[in-house]
Amino acid sequence: LLMVFFVNLSILVAFLPPATLVQFHILTFLILPNVCALQQVTGTKKKYFSTCRNWYKRSICGKNTVVVYECCPGYMKLEGTKGCTAVAPIDHVYGTLGFVKATTTQRYAEVSKLRKEIEGKGAFTLFAPSNDAWDELDPVSKPNNVNIELYNALHYHMVNHRVLTKDMKNGMTVSSMYNEEGLHFNHYPNGVVTVNCVRILNANQLATNGVVHVIDRVIKAVGNTIKDHLELNEDLSSFTSNVMDKLGEPGQYTLFAPTNDAFDKMNPDYLENIMEDPAVVKALVNYHLLKSVQCAEAIMVGFMYETAEGSSIEIGCDGDSLTVNGIKMVLKKDIVATNGVIHLIDQMLIPDSAKEVKSLLETSQSTFSSKLSELGLAESLGPKTEYTLLAPFNNAFTSEVMSMDTNTLRLILENHILKTKMKLSELYNEQTLETIAGKLLRVFIYRTAVCIENTCMVRGSKEGSNGMLHSVRSLIKPPEKTIYELLIADGRFKKFLSLMETAGLYDLLKQEGSYTVFAPTDDAFVDLSKEDMALMNYNSFILTPTGDLTVLRNILLYHFSNGTFINGGLEGGVTNLLKTFQGKNLQVKSVDSSIHVNSVDVPHSDLMATNGVIHIVKNVLYPGDLPVGRQDLLILLRKLIKYIQIKFVSGFSYTEIPLTFIMIRNVTRVISVEPSITTVKRVIEGDPSLLKDIKTNFSITTKIIKGDPTLTEVTRVIERDSAASKVTRVIKGNPTQTKVTRVIEGNPTQTKVTRVIEGNPTQTKVTRVIEGNPTQTKVTRVIEGNPTQTKVTRVIEGQPSITKVTRVIDGNFHKKCLYHSFSIIDDQI
Numbered sequence: 124l125l126m127v128f129f130v131n132l133s134i135l136v137a138f139l140p141p142a143t144l145v146q147f148h149i150l151t152f153l154i155l156p157n158v159c160a161l162q163q164v165t166g167t168k169k170k171y172f173s174t175c176r177n178w179y180k181r182s183i184c185g186k187n188t189v190v191v192y193e194c195c196p197g198y199m200k201l202e203g204t205k206g207c208t209a210v211a212p213i214d215h216v217y218g219t220l221g222f223v224k225a226t227t228t229q230r231y232a233e234v235s236k237l238r239k240e241i242e243g244k245g246a247f248t249l250f251a252p253s254n255d256a257w258d259e260l261d262p263v264s265k266p267n268n269v270n271i272e273l274y275n276a277l278h279y280h281m282v283n284h285r286v287l288t289k290d291m292k293n294g295m296t297v298s299s300m301y302n303e304e305g306l307h308f309n310h311y312p313n314g315v316v317t318v319n320c321v322r323i324l325n326a327n328q329l330a331t332n333g334v335v336h337v338i339d340r341v342i343k344a345v346g347n348t349i350k351d352h353l354e355l356n357e358d359l360s361s362f363t364s365n366v367m368d369k370l371g372e373p374g375q376y377t378l379f380a381p382t383n384d385a386f387d388k389m390n391p392d393y394l395e396n397i398m399e400d401p402a403v404v405k406a407l408v409n410y411h412l413l414k415s416v417q418c419a420e421a422i423m424v425g426f427m428y429e430t431a432e433g434s435s436i437e438i439g440c441d442g443d444s445l446t447v448n449g450i451k452m453v454l455k456k457d458i459v460a461t462n463g464v465i466h467l468i469d470q471m472l473i474p475d476s477a478k479e480v481k482s483l484l485e486t487s488q489s490t491f492s493s494k495l496s497e498l499g500l501a502e503s504l505g506p507k508t509e510y511t512l513l514a515p516f517n518n519a520f521t522s523e524v525m526s527m528d529t530n531t532l533r534l535i536l537e538n539h540i541l542k543t544k545m546k547l548s549e550l551y552n553e554q555t556l557e558t559i560a561g562k563l564l565r566v567f568i569y570r571t572a573v574c575i576e577n578t579c580m581v582r583g584s585k586e587g588s589n590g591m592l593h594s595v596r597s598l599i600k601p602p603e604k605t606i607y608e609l610l611i612a613d614g615r616f617k618k619f620l621s622l623m624e625t626a627g628l629y630d631l632l633k634q635e636g637s638y639t640v641f642a643p644t645d646d647a648f649v650d651l652s653k654e655d656m657a658l659m660n661y662n663s664f665i666l667t668p669t670g671d672l673t674v675l676r677n678i679l680l681y682h683f684s685n686g687t688f689i690n691g692g693l694e695g696g697v698t699n700l701l702k703t704f705q706g707k708n709l710q711v712k713s714v715d716s717s718i719h720v721n722s723v724d725v726p727h728s729d730l731m732a733t734n735g736v737i738h739i740v741k742n743v744l745y746p747g748d749l750p751v752g753r754q755d756l757l758i759l760l761r762k763l764i765k766y767i768q769i770k771f772v773s774g775f776s777y778t779e780i781p782l783t784f785i786m787i788r789n790v791t792r793v794i795s796v797e798p799s800i801t802t803v804k805r806v807i808e809g810d811p812s813l814l815k816d817i818k819t820n821f822s823i824t825t826k827i828i829k830g831d832p833t834l835t836e837v838t839r840v841i842e843r844d845s846a847a848s849k850v851t852r853v854i855k856g857n858p859t860q861t862k863v864t865r866v867i868e869g870n871p872t873q874t875k876v877t878r879v880i881e882g883n884p885t886q887t888k889v890t891r892v893i894e895g896n897p898t899q900t901k902v903t904r905v906i907e908g909n910p911t912q913t914k915v916t917r918v919i920e921g922q923p924s925i926t927k928v929t930r931v932i933d934g935n936f937h938k939k940c941l942y943h944s945f946s947i948i949d950d951q952i
Contacts, residue, residue, distance in 0.1 A: 155206035157198040162188040168255060169339075170324065171423070172314060183423045184440035196327050216241040216249050219330040223337050225251040227258075228277075235274040247333035248282040250306075250318055252341045260341050275301050280342055282306065285334050288316050288326045294375050294416070304344055305461065311421045319345055320418035320457040320464055339420070349378050349460045359467075361386040366408065376463035377413040377428075379447060382454065385471050396506060403477045403588050406432050410474035416463050419445050419456040432474050447472065479506050480587035488594065490517045491539070498533045500540065503559070510559070511541035511591040513575060519597045538562055538599045544590040547573065547580070552686075553637060562601050565637075569692035576601055577731045579691035596691065602731040606640055607632035609732050615644040615739075618656070626675045627782075631683065634786045638735035639684040639701065641709070641720055647743050650762050674756065677777045680704040681744055685784070687736050690718050690728050704784060707746040720744065723766055742766055750775045 161170045165187045181188055194200060194207035201209045211222060217238050220229035228251040232238045241247060266272035279301040286297065291308040299306050309317045316323045318338065325337035347355070350371035353363040361383045370376065386394070397403045409432035417428065417438055425439030425446070439446045445453040445466060458465040475483055481504050484492045491514050495501040504510055524532070537560035545556060552568040556575070567574040574580065581594040610616040610632065619642055623629055631638070648656070684701040693699045693713035700708040711720050718725035723742045730737035745764045751757040752775030760769055 155192070157195045157207035158192050159195040161191050161193060163191050164188050172324075172326070184442055186442055196325065197329060213329060213331055215243075216247050216330045216333050216335060218242075219328050219335045220249075220251055223251070223325055223328050223335055225253060225335070225337055227254045228252055231257075231273055232277060235270065235277060237274055237277050241332070243332070245283070245332050246285045247300075247330075248284065248286040248336070249333065250280045250321070250323075250336050250338050250342060252280070253324060253337055253339060256338065256340050264341070264343070276341075279304060279306075279344055287334060288323065288336070291316055291318075301344075304346065306342070307345065307416075307459070307461075309416050309418060309421065313421070313423055315421040315423070317418045317420055318342060319459045320416075320420060322418075322420040343459070345459045345461055347460055348372070348462050349376060349465055352458060352460055352465055353380060358382050362408075362411075370412075370462070372462065374462045375414065375416050377415060377417045378463065378465050379411045379453075379468045379472060380465050381411065381468050381471050385469050389471055397477055397588075400588065406474055406476040406588075407471075410434070410436070410472050410477070418464055419453075419466070425449070430474070432476060434474055434476070436472065475585045475587055478587050480504070480510065480512055480585075480590040480592050483585045483587050483592045484512070484514055485594075487516050488514045490520045491515055491536075494520075494532065494536060498529065498536060500533070500536060504540070506589055509544045509590050511543065511545045511556075511593065513539040513541070513593050513595050513599060515539065515578070515595050515598050516581075524598065534560065535598060535600075538564065538601060539595075546586065546591055547584045547593065564599065564601060565687070567687050567689065567692055569688075569694070571694045572692045574689055574692050575599060577689060577729055579689075600731065602733050604732060605633055605734050606638065606732040606737055609730055609737060610642060615646075616642055618645050618648045619643050622675060622679060626672065626679055628676065628679060628785070630785050634734065636734050636784075636786075637685070637687045639686060639688045639738070640735065641682045641725070641738050641740050641744060643682070643740050643743050646741050648763065651759075655759055655762065673777045673779045676780050676782075677705050677749075678743065678745065680780055681707060681709075681746060684709065689731075689736055690716065693718070705746070705780065706778070707749065709744070721747070721766070745769065752776055 159172065161172055162183060163170045164183055167186075169183075170191065171183060171188075197211050197213075198207035199209040199211045200207050213219075214222065217229065217232060220226070220232070228249075232241060241249065266276050279299045281300040282297050283300050288310075291310050293308070293310040295308045296305045297308070298304070307319050309320070311317075316326065318336075319342050321338045321340045321342050323336045324339050328335040328337070348371045350366060350368070353359045353366055353370070359380050359382060362381050370378065397407065410430050412431040413428050414431055415428065419440070422438060422440045422445065425437050427435045427437050429435050437446075437448050439449065441451060444451045445456050447453065447468065450470065452468045452470045453466050454469050455467040458467070481492065481495070481501060492501075495504070524535075527535070538558050540559045541564075542557050542559055550566050550568065550573060552566065554566040555563040556566060557563055564575050572579045575595065576599050578595045578597040578599055581596060583594060585592040604612070607629070610620060620629075620632075623632060632640075681703050683704045685704065686701075688699075688701060688711070690713055693711060695713050697712070699711045699713070701711055702708055709720055710722075711718060718728045718738060720738070720740065721744055723740055723744065725738045725740055727739040730739070742765075743763050745760065745767065747767050750770040750772035751760060752772055754771070757769065757771050
């Protein structure tokens with residue numbers, strides 16, 4: 124009945140799902156005491172005591188297994204009981220051989236006169252080959268002289284003290300009882316224990332005078348190092364000439380030694396080329412060497428092992444065959460040496476570091492490889508040339524790309540070849556990499572990605588003998604325009620740009636740097652009436668207290684983050700927090716190659732600019748925890764922002780945001796007059812309100828404009844540090860364009876007025892205004908009338924006591940307020 128029970132258990136186990144299988148084994152052990160589970164390879168007698176992690180795989184070396192149950196070492200079955208409830212009678216080593224069914228070893232101990240020794244006093248460890256192990260032994264290896272050779276062979280399987288498997292540490296060596304020759308232990312994570320690469324089948328059977336371990340092969344004597352074996356084997360002469368001296372020293376190594384036939388299979392030109400480079404030869408040899416002992420009997424499934432070269436290879440098995448990188452190439456396995464083990468292979472293992480970079484391209488990058496050749500780029504990538512390939516996959520070459528003309532496609536592919544070798548570990552954020560065409564590509568580093576411009580790298584960079592290969596997801600397209608230029612050219616962001624100008628934030632779109640902007644299209648403002656837009660542009664943010672400008676800046680700067688964040692750099696499945704210039708975080712998610720920000724869909728992302736990236740949104744974004752303190756503003760914002768419920772907190776005011784991230788531009792040319800007595804100050808054009816955040820002493824040119832000019836430009840201002848007069852500009856008429864080229868203060872010795880034109884010109888240009896105390900004054904021409912174009916070259920005034928004219932342009936005044944913050948001195952405006 125008990126046997127039927129175990130047979131039924133084995134059949135049941137074969138159909139259990141993995142998770143249930145593990146639970147079933149645990150339950151079996153609880154129900155059936157002292158029962159051990161083994162995996163038996165289907166169709167063979169091979170059994171493995173293995174850890175729980177291997178049970179549910181139901182496979183060893185690609186062959187199906189069934190779980191069988193046996194009494195654990197030292198226990199026996201009793202009729203009428205479940206499990207193994209009886210403790211086996213303990214006997215001496217010789218008697219224990221019969222208990223573990225190692226009867227051939229027991230008989231050989233008898234005929235070799237070893238029986239008396241292992242029945243007597245002492246503490247012995249005997250590694251007893253199973254009956255099958257003796258049957259499978261090569262006849263040439265069997266002892267001929269039973270009195271001497273067999274006795275010595277059995278002594279080589281013995282240690283003169285008790286050694287349990289828990290004492291057999293990985294890499295440990297003990298002396299045998301035959302001339303103290305070494306026995307080499309390896310204890311593997313999967314539970315397999317080997318002695319000279321011979322697997323222990325049935326361990327720790329205790330005896331009165333020692334312990335018996337049943338093993339699956341007869342142990343052969345080991346006396347040579349790996350290097351000795353290579354030098355003695357003529358079939359390994361080609362490889363032996365390049366072997367390192369360390370293989371003749373103590374250690375723990377596994378060498379996959381290629382035969383001479385393996386060398387003959389190699390391309391002669393390649394072999395000749397690599398032999399000229401000692402570094403490549405060293406990498407080639409080290410790629411065949413592991414810094415650990417990997418016996419074939421311990422391999423149950425494919426696993427990656429690091430080589431002495433630094434990269435990894437997969438060691439696996441297919442039935443009784445050992446595989447390397449999935450290929451059956453092992454001719455002979457488990458040649459045991461004092462410092463490791465040798466496996467003979469019939470193919471060379473060539474690491475990436477011994478290959479040219481362009482040969483590392485995979486079949487999934489064949490289009491890129493073929494285009495490099497077709498366009499003549501591959502010719503420049505010789506074995507002695509150092510470079511880095513940024514290789515896109517075949518799906519990046521769409522029909523649109525393939526239809527491009529040759530020159531355009533060549534320019535694109537040149538962006539994928541760097542001038543130098545750049546390892547992944549050498550890259551950092553905002554780094555620039557130069558291509559062979561002279562273009563500079565930007566690097567962006569994220570938590571889980573490394574990206575170059577608009578594309579991100581795929582894991583698995585490779586290092587060749589002359590450079591690096593990094594795989595990228597798509598074609599690299601270096602930007603040509605700034606964020607501002609892209610928004611202007613697109614045409615869908617007029618309202619957003621208008622508000623940016625109103626808020627004095629225009630330069631943020633133009634200046635150098637690295638920014639991410641979620642730019643709302645004009646559709647985001649579609650529910651606002653003309654009066655609402657007027658409220659935003661004029662009443663709310665200009666003519667009422669300056670705190671209202673802070674409102675607009677708070678809203679707009681919530682759309683900006685410092686740094687370039689592209690879709691590929693965002694971590695998928697989680698919320699990425701991007702801190703904005705406003706101070707609050709944007710919540711960004713990347714889902715199925717699309718972006719959502721604050722739960723708002725981003726219909727178009729990754730518009731790359733020279734100073735960052737644009738993600739297009741159709742909603743104005745607003746922090747969910749930021750209240751509004753004015754009813755009129757609340758009504759306006761609720762029309763504008765509908766994806767959240769904006770809270771009203773009476774009296775709430777927005778925090779003023781220091782504009783320290785905006786660079787002051789337009790520092791113009793400065794010319795000194797009368798250097799001995801003149802102090803020249805820096806003059807800056809733009810929005811003077813921005814200067815309150817800059818802790819520098821600036822001389823500011825202020826402007827007041829009446830009328831409706833379409834263009835005003837100040838080119839140069841030259842100022843003298845004096846308490847005297849200052850005339851900046853006087854322009855009368857109704858000009859459509861006004862340009863002041865230079866304003867010079869000082870004390871010139873000569874002053875010349877070229878032309879003075881009065882009337883009502885449609886265009887007026889003041890070239891220079893010079894004030895001081897001239898000794899000579901000359902008026903060349905005065906023209907009156909109503910010319911269509913008038914040009915004032917220079918106006919010179921005499922010596923007023925205290926005069927300061929800032930700038931006045933007369934014309935039709937439509938009660939419109941300019942979108943700039945200026946100092947106002949005319950109380951009539």
